[in-house]
Amino acid sequence: MSIKSIAAKIAAQIIFKQTQAWASQPVASQERVLKDLLKQAKHTQFGKDHHFEQIKTAADFARLVPIRDYEDLKPYIDRVVDGEKDILWKGKPLYFAKTSGTTSGAKYIPLTKASMPYHIKAARNAILHYIHETNKADFVDGKMIFLQGSPILEQKNGIQFGRLSGIVAHFVPKYLQKNRLPSLKTNCIEDWETKIDAIVAETYQQDMTVISGIPSWVQMYFERLEQKTGQRVGQLFENFNLFIYGGVNYEPYRAKFENLIGRRVDSIELFPASEGFFAYQDSQKQKGMLLLLDAGIFYEFIKSDEFYTNNPKRYTIGEVALGINYVLIVSTNAGLWGYNIGDTVAFTTLSPYRVVVSGRIKHYISAFGEHVIGKEVESALQEATLGTQIRINEFTVAPQITPATGLPYHQWYIEFEQEPQDLEAFALALDSAMRKQNMYYNDLIVGNILKKVVVTKVVQNGFQQYMKAIGKLGGQNKIPRLSNNRDIVDLLNTK
Incomplete structure (x- = not known):
């Protein structure tokens, strides 16, 4: 020693x-x-x-x-x-x-x-x-x-x-x-x-x-x-x-x-x-x-x-x-x-x-009164990937208030290192976990106000590309987990 x-x-x-x-x-x-x-x-x-x-x-x-x-x-x-x-x-x-x-x-x-x-x-x-x-x-x-x-x-x-x-x-x-x-x-x-x-x-x-x-x-x-x-x-x-x-x-x-x-x-x-x-x-x-x-x-x-x-x-x-x-x-x-x-x-x-x-x-989703916070989405993602081979590089979540068809929803933008074999099943697991985390979100799903979450895949290094484009690559800068608008997600490159 x-x-x-x-x-x-x-x-x-x-x-x-x-x-x-x-x-x-x-x-x-x-x-x-x-x-x-x-x-x-x-x-x-x-x-x-x-x-x-x-x-x-x-x-x-x-x-x-x-x-x-x-x-x-x-x-x-x-x-x-x-x-x-x-x-x-x-x-x-x-x-x-x-x-x-x-x-x-x-x-x-x-x-x-x-x-x-x-x-x-x-x-x-x-x-x-x-x-x-x-x-x-x-x-x-x-x-x-x-x-x-x-x-x-x-x-x-x-x-x-x-x-x-x-x-x-x-x-x-x-x-x-x-x-x-x-x-x-x-x-x-x-x-x-x-x-x-x-x-x-x-x-x-x-x-x-x-x-x-x-x-x-x-x-x-x-x-x-x-x-x-x-x-x-x-x-x-x-x-x-x-x-x-x-x-x-x-x-x-x-x-x-x-x-x-x-x-x-x-x-x-x-x-x-x-x-x-x-x-x-x-x-x-x-x-x-x-x-x-x-x-x-x-x-x-x-x-x-x-x-x-x-x-x-x-x-x-x-x-x-x-x-x-x-x-x-x-x-x-x-x-x-x-x-x-x-x-x-x-x-x-x-x-x-x-x-x-x-x-x-200021980073939350409450487009429909649900007031989802960062801890809840992180816990839901952890539960949905537990015991799987799924690995995630980065993610963010935003509401889709005016979809082209159907009910509005929460849209998860995820950059996968190891993708799920069944993306739809993963989205269902994620939605189920979110409903446990936030009772108001659950009420909106049960009440047919929102449909279940939609998962959108971001290209490899897509979040880094976004941060570079806005001049915030590196240092202490980080991606917000949640937004109450689509300012971030509309600039992400998706598959």
Whole structure:
């Protein structure tokens, strides 16, 4: 056992005990966070506008600080981007994480001196929890790859900005630098396909032990490795036994990954975003990710089926329940207040508080009142393929409201790695699974309002072609599982 792996095990014990301390006092931990956030920001423009000095409780906060999304907060953010200080958080941010916007164009999410360390700590602590639980630490001696955006940063009024993963790349601890791939030169390549080929060239002869990234883009890396070497990933990298991912649910990709690797490997799920690092998988035995209650973020939760009602109730951590989908609202030490990040979560355990990402509040299908969410389509697809040889690369679902003939329906666009022998039987199994997942959808089928799902096959690499066509190939970009319109599916190449 190396000195590095021994040190990792000692660090894992320390972090585990620290985590236990705040996780065992969830309500008190969140009260401390809210109190500190208000204290730090009470003299900012936002703090003055919203009477932070009067706020003593979470109820006061909910009364005085309305829920906002980026568009609502944009007047304040624009002032920060213009170089003003003490607007949302004291001073100026260290960075802006630039993300794709909707009606606003590019979005600039502030990252401050207070918030930035938590992005690094959370990723580190996820790995240390894995080491503590499994006692596996030998992987720290091998090479690790993090598929991420370019670390090249631009400047706006004296503040650097770029992709979150590119910003984080500048904070990789020194003890990981020698083990980390790809090289800076390769990481700076903007074109994703060129970058993947360069990463393959740099890594295929290395002792890779940890691979990290969004599953859809890691899959592309694995496929290119196999094309170059004629070997499965698990043969090429004999010591590769840990996959770290975030951004999307891994389960729809699992069968394809195990085929590409040739065996099952352990995995750690992360829940990072430009707005904050919210949770990570702390156990291989328990479902869900540990919600980080002591990391400069105050959480509120709104039931997703009440979100669009007038003045929906905002629940704090001590008020949530199992089995309910909540819209996640955050207030952070980067200066986001009552901020709707767009994700919905469901709790899997309440001691400690663990969550799964169940979907996006704006990514759903409710063309007929069914309100189907991402978690439901992913679970239905998992059930329909269970025990079969069917393997799926990527998929998305959209409603067909005005078919040429017959009843409307949900249309599943699927890129198969291994197609079903009987597509119609597969569609029936998928529809049956969906009816179990969503009672409103079942009612629409029973009531003869909708006909059963229609499965449309997408050409090989069809989703990659789509992402390339819209300029979002690679990085942190991902295909929405659901749309309430046909803007995406009408651009896909189908068989």
